Amino acid sequence: MLLKRTPDIASSEITDERLYVKRREFMRIAATAAVGAAAAPLFACSDEAVGASAPGLASPDGLFGAPNLPLSGYKEKAVTVDEKLNTVDQITGYNNFYEFGLEKDDPKRYSGNLKTSPWTIKIDGLCNKPADYQIDDLIKPIQLEERIYRLRCVEAWSMVIPWIGVPLSKIIERAEPTGKATFVQFTTVLRPSQMPGQRDSILEWPYVEGLRMDEAKHPLTILAVGLYGKTLLPQNGAPIRLVVPWKYGFKSIKSIVRIRFVDKQPDTSWVLQNPDWYGFYSNVNPNVNPVRWDQSRERRIGTFLPRPTQMFNGYADQVASMYTGLDLRRNF
């Protein structure tokens, strides 16, 4: 459905949003709307527009492909922790996303050119129903849930983030993986023209990650499309990313374009980079320190004193049973 309406946006109305969406990103969106290709209310900043942003009004660009749009109809606090949330500024301003540079503020500064709509995700490999999905077609049939998770970076800092997403298991079910499929591999988009970090040989691009099938199907594992009630910003892995809360942050691969079912443990970017420091599992473990950082403690962003790191990042009750009999010192 087309709503031909030029966006009537007074500059005074933009101010609030400018903290969140960079100006050039805003300009891009405004330009899209101006040619009449998009549903203007989705991108406008007035209250009226927020009300009109139900999924049914999605533009050709789709809902989930556009950054920073309000999401509605999600199940609030489907999973939560009794800890203080990190702020939007912290979550969107302090990121490791080497596709945009090595510094923590690089992703926020240099991700504005990433075009996240249209966005296609290829699901293939050992499954009965391989397909290329537009992101909206992939996500819309599934009930969105808010999942408030701890995120523990391998660099010994952590945050608490209110993600919005869908259980990965639902998507896996739809693809009907065959009995041979024992692992799932994920691939990040490869776009050096829009991702300046990919022009340097920081890692082997594109970024790849993987999970064992039982880890991928675990109820805590989600594909996130939003946080704090809005669709993701590029620095957080827009438009769709993995979140595996009991593993170090780098396992939660961002800006996914491919999900592939395989029968062998797949290559993962950090293991390729340095197999002595990084393992395939990369479960949060205070007792194993393969990397030079001491993993026994962490600093929660926004607090001063270091705190002890919990086994499986505090999710041991839910996930430890998957690893019984596995030597976690060797399989770090």
Next chain:
Amino acid sequence: MQKAAKVSVFLLCLTPFVWLVTRTLTGRLGINPVEDLELTTGIWSLRFLVLTLAITPVRRVTGWNRLIRYRRMLGLFTFFYACAHFAVYVGVDQYFAFALILKDVVKRPFITMGFTAFVLMIPLALTSTTGWIRRLGKRWQLLHRLIYICGVCASIHYLWKVKVMIGSPVYYAVTVALLLGFRLLWQLRSSKLLKPQRVTA
């Protein structure tokens, strides 16, 4: 005139510290303030180390000998920022958990490197006074060659700190290597020049 120049350089060297204190007191540090303090003090210590090491090569190449007057000050600022860096690590990052700090120094190679560089700077700072220079005579120069080791350790400390060896840590390591390499070449060249001189003498 000369005094005014020295005071200006001194104030210039102090500026990054004043700016950092200002940012700290006005709450304008980064989203991870501890990391910001640690990185800023560390990088400035390394920058001053590079400047200190650059004095001799620049003098030799340009013949601008007056630069030597600033070497002690630059060296002491290297130590000053290293102290700030160490203090942030001990007091803010680790919050005086000395058992863990000791474990860090022994078990984590990049900390071992940084700690070594810092410890080796202490005798250099202590013997930087005119009195000590006179008292130690020729041995002073020998002792102060320790700064070469500090340069190597500090560069490795930075290189090993990052997850991917690319960008800034590599540039600093290369710069330090060039500055030390220059000395080696100079030494070789002058010893070659000396020999024929002896023959003709």
